[in-house]
Amino acid sequence: MTRWVATPALARACVVAAAGLVGAVALGSPVLVVLAAPFVVPAVLGLAHRPRTTPRLVPDLGTHRLHEGQGIVSGLVVDPPDGVEHVTRVLERPSYVVLSPASGTVGGLVRDGVPEAGIGVTRWGRRTVGAEQVALTGAWAGFRWGPREVPGVSVAVLPQAAAFDSRAEVPQPDGLVGAHRSRRVGSGSEFSGIRGFAPGDRLRRIHWPVSLRTGTLQVVTTRAEQDSGVLVVVDAFRDLGASGGVGGAASSLDLTVRAASALAEHHVRVGDRVGLRVLGPGDARVPLGSGTRHLHRLTGTLARVVPETRRVEDAVPDLGVQGDCVVYVLSPMLHAPVVTATAALAGRGVPVLVIDTLGERDLDELGGPRSRAGLAWRMRRVERDNLLDRLAGLGCPVVPWRGPGTVDEVLHRLARRAQQPRVRAR
Amino acid sequence: MSALRRWSRSAVLARLLVVLLPLVAVAAAGQRPATPFVVVLAALAVAWAIAPESPVGWIVLVLVIGWWGVRVADPLQPTVLLAAAALLGAHVAALLASYGPGRLTIDGPLALLWVRRALLALLVAPVAWAAALGLEGAPDQPALWTVALVTVAGLVLAAALALRQAAGDES
Numbered sequence: 001m002t003r004w005v006a007t008p009a010l011a012r013a014c015v016v017a018a019a020g021l022v023g024a025v026a027l028g029s030p031v032l033v034v035l036a037a038p039f040v041v042p043a044v045l046g047l048a049h050r051p052r053t054t055p056r057l058v059p060d061l062g063t064h065r066l067h068e069g070q071g072i073v074s075g076l077v078v079d080p081p082d083g084v085e086h087v088t089r090v091l092e093r094p095s096y097v098v099l100s101p102a103s104g105t106v107g108g109l110v111r112d113g114v115p116e117a118g119i120g121v122t123r124w125g126r127r128t129v130g131a132e133q134v135a136l137t138g139a140w141a142g143f144r145w146g147p148r149e150v151p152g153v154s155v156a157v158l159p160q161a162a163a164f165d166s167r168a169e170v171p172q173p174d175g176l177v178g179a180h181r182s183r184r185v186g187s188g189s190e191f192s193g194i195r196g197f198a199p200g201d202r203l204r205r206i207h208w209p210v211s212l213r214t215g216t217l218q219v220v221t222t223r224a225e226q227d228s229g230v231l232v233v234v235d236a237f238r239d240l241g242a243s244g245g246v247g248g249a250a251s252s253l254d255l256t257v258r259a260a261s262a263l264a265e266h267h268v269r270v271g272d273r274v275g276l277r278v279l280g281p282g283d284a285r286v287p288l289g290s291g292t293r294h295l296h297r298l299t300g301t302l303a304r305v306v307p308e309t310r311r312v313e314d315a316v317p318d319l320g321v322q323g324d325c326v327v328y329v330l331s332p333m334l335h336a337p338v339v340t341a342t343a344a345l346a347g348r349g350v351p352v353l354v355i356d357t358l359g360e361r362d363l364d365e366l367g368g369p370r371s372r373a374g375l376a377w378r379m380r381r382v383e384r385d386n387l388l389d390r391l392a393g394l395g396c397p398v399v400p401w402r403g404p405g406t407v408d409e410v411l412h413r414l415a416r417r418a419q420q421p422r423v424r425a426r
Numbered sequence: 427m428s429a430l431r432r433w434s435r436s437a438v439l440a441r442l443l444v445v446l447l448p449l450v451a452v453a454a455a456g457q458r459p460a461t462p463f464v465v466v467l468a469a470l471a472v473a474w475a476i477a478p479e480s481p482v483g484w485i486v487l488v489l490v491i492g493w494w495g496v497r498v499a500d501p502l503q504p505t506v507l508l509a510a511a512a513l514l515g516a517h518v519a520a521l522l523a524s525y526g527p528g529r530l531t532i533d534g535p536l537a538l539l540w541v542r543r544a545l546l547a548l549l550v551a552p553v554a555w556a557a558a559l560g561l562e563g564a565p566d567q568p569a570l571w572t573v574a575l576v577t578v579a580g581l582v583l584a585a586a587l588a589l590r591q592a593a594g595d596e597s
Contacts, residue, residue, distance in 0.1 A: 008479040009521040015484040016517070020491050021581070030558030031501035035491045037554040038514045040581075041547035086536060088526040103432065103529035109536055140543070141521050 004143040013043035046142025051083025069246040071120035086137040096123035122245025124159040128152040156303045159261040192221045229325030230267045236280025237335045239307035252332040255357035259401045268295040332358035346396035354398040433528035440523040441475035447516035451509040455498045478520040510551040
């Protein structure tokens, strides 16, 4: 309803006042005038204050990007506010959205400001928030405009940056500059060794104490500092378990996306070039890049990840690995083609690290360990464990996601292995 | 029932007033009404409280006003002012409850604004009561009733025209 119409309250006041006064005259009963007279005031003033504007409602969320767990204030602009005395807002509550107040309904006098409501999102992804029904009431509750539906606004809810830090060096530093110690000697600052002076060495590199002790000029050599390419592969073929949003139970895709976000943020912060490949609907690919803008692109892509709902073909996916880089495969490892692609990559000598994002699944949700579903799940787990053992046998470490320090030990091992001569299978 | 459980306290309070105040208006007469009348009135008041915007509201109010005019032995006793206040209170309580769904908390400043407006509207009742008392002992004046009838008819016509114009302008 998009016009001002008389409210039932105004109609009631008019009917009671008219009935009382007409009855008093018709029956000659003055008491009816006494009882009906107070209704004349709201009836007359309600009629007199009919608004003559056509209001326009503009939702005001303030932002189109936020992290899961964050909240925003949903405002509303009523333009023009002339003649509007009261605003009632009833907000819709989609999945993974919490409202404040919990009822999602707010109302207040316009002279105190249009009432605001709090909206919080509890899970990453694209969410449409702020859809609501709005009703405006004129002075003396005489006329009402609406309820009118105000469409929601689509916001990108970025995955919560899970607590993650790593002090391990990545095993394949291959850029020009960066924070990782190179395998090659260069013009960095980290000590590598001391050797005899050779033509071309810079004089400031001469180490005078050793030179005096040995009687020949000795120079300090340092390691170059390089950045590294990191490719994060996200398996969105499956989403196992129910998601309770941030702070609640995590589905496998929750763990995957949050871990991918944490890894991407960590590596971008230390100056690495990070790429992203999403296996699943949309087939998103973000090339290697660095910097804050690139990090926003990565997290924005992660926020758009949706799980595959159709039947997935058994074709081995192309992980899109180009050049030397470290590959993180974040997956519950339940889809055989993903395991095959990972094994093929490891066989090519690419440093691959599988981060198991299956998480802990409660068998009680499946009816207990002795139920049919529970038994089937346990058998599936045995098959999966067997596959992961074979993958580890190919030199591809598999670690469950545990937050900070998840990959340190494995990266140290990969870095040590990268120093050794190797044969690549092509 | 689950919808009723989600009602805010203020909405429940307003609806309680919608149920109780028409009964208070009847009780103010100081005489025992017929039991069927009270039962019907209570049932209608409950229906009005559940749906504050339904036409049941004006049926309840007209029913009480009519009962005062027809059945009360001494209608111009001072407690008629209490009855007038109770009826207007029921109207305002229903109005406050109809600003939004039951789970909407009625805004404090809004409630205060309507209490002030109700008190302002109630000022008319003592004036009308005093005028009615003054005219009660006076000899019958047919011209006065004719003028009153024409005035009321004019007011009703003006209200009807205003309502119709309001709807017509926007459509």
